[in-house]
Amino acid sequence: MTRVVIADSNHIIRCGLATIFGNYEEIELVGEAVNDASLEELVTNFEPDVVMMDFVAPGFSIDSVPKVKQLSKGLKVVAITTEQSSQTVVNALRVGVDSYIKKDCDINEIVDSVKETGKGGKFFCGQILEAVRRDAIDLHDVELGELNCEPVSLSRREMEVITMIAEGHTNNQIAEKLFLSAHTVNTHRKNIMQKLGVNNTAAIVMYAVKAQLVSPNKFLFSPQGNE
Known part of the structure; x- marks a missing residue:
């Protein structure tokens, strides 16, 4: 039933x-x-x-x-x-x-x-x-498995990158807004995935939503995709 x-x-x-x-x-x-x-x-x-x-x-x-x-x-x-x-x-x-x-x-x-x-x-x-x-x-x-929001050691910069990823920004856009190189942003992304224990952008977005870093409504109807 x-x-x-x-x-x-x-x-x-x-x-x-x-x-x-x-x-x-x-x-x-x-x-x-x-x-x-x-x-x-x-x-x-x-x-x-x-x-x-x-x-x-x-x-x-x-x-x-x-x-x-x-x-x-x-x-x-x-x-x-x-x-x-x-x-x-x-x-x-x-x-x-x-x-x-x-x-x-x-x-x-x-x-x-x-x-x-x-x-x-x-x-x-x-x-x-x-x-x-x-x-x-x-x-x-x-498709995502269970993802919890147990505290992990994320730097202030990594939190900024996570938030911008969840809002739909590409690596190049994040680099421009944070005055970083695209290579540095990509390194941050890889480190974030390792710390969170995830392997794709969708899981980073889910973490950002569950951790209340962003509201789903900030990006739900955006035509812009994620890298």
């Missing part, structure tokens, strides 16, 4: 999803959230397995994703939105979204996204996969 919370401010969407889930014995709907505050309350009180969330709906924000994941260990998030850019999809995954589907997906894809994500897997509907592949984005590059 997969316990699910629906998070969407649109009453019709919530009713539609509730009706769909009601036809499957393997899925138990434990609550419906109409904004970020009610979502956090439901997650705290009912500890669902999966939250199906429209983070761009009125009353919601992407900031809620890492927050609710901290409230309930093992919680998974399925994003369900209208059309978004492939970069928005990637950035949503970077801050903790596990699976991503569109609101005009067919019923089987909606149900499968909950079942697969509840089992610890990833699920992307055909339209999402087509969009990211069209833009030559490899979703495997942004």
Whole structure:
């Protein structure tokens, strides 16, 4: 049994999803959230397995994703939105979204996204996969394991570099803003990865968000990518 919370401010969407889930014995709907505050309350009180969330709906924000994941260990998030850019999809995954589907997906894809994500897997509907592949984005590059924010020994300069990486700046842009050479910035990046125990930029971004160095909203809808 997969316990699910629906998070969407649109009453019709919530009713539609509730009706769909009601036809499957393997899925138990434990609550419906109409904004970020009610979502956090439901997650705290009912500890669902999966939250199906429209983070761009009125009353919601992407900031809620890492927050609710901290409230309930093992919680998974399925994003369900209208059309978004492939970069928005990637950035949503970077801050903790596990699976991503569109609101005009067919019923089987909606149900499968909950079942697969509840089992610890990833699920992307055909339209999402087509969009990211069209833009030559490899979703495997942004799949992250557990990343904690235990204190590590980072210099002031390294903290500045982490923050700027999370905000979407390239090595050359960071070098220009901090009056460093690109080689020095690259060295900082490598040292940061070693200290954090990570091996890609997406994990640095996740660390910056979880450590509250930046808000996800600072870069979520930015068309600018990371190196």
